[in-house]
Amino acid sequence: MIYTNDEVLHFLHFFILALLAFRTFISSTQSIFCVQSGSKAAAFSVLYGAFLEEVQLTVPGREASLGDWMTDVLGVLAASGIFRISRLTPPP
DSSP states (O other), X not given: OOOOHHHHHHHHHHHHHHHHHHHHHHHOSXXXXXXXXXXXXXXXXXXXXXXXXXXXXXXXXXXXXXXXHHHHHHHHHHHHHHHHHHHHSOOO
């Protein structure tokens, strides 16, 4: 599979979005967010990517792409792995 610059940007954008979502959810004082924060942040990021692709169907000159959304999901999964690994080691 040949990756284009667009796919790299999708991956990076959603990698960063997911990391920020993980940090936000885990730091929340509301129990609805901080309980299972990793799973909720990942689900939020994946659903947001799907929403953006769906919105592109209504914008003239834009097209939705399953490949773009899958690249978004890969970015979220990579961030999720880093988040989970960072939670394994206690801070000094």
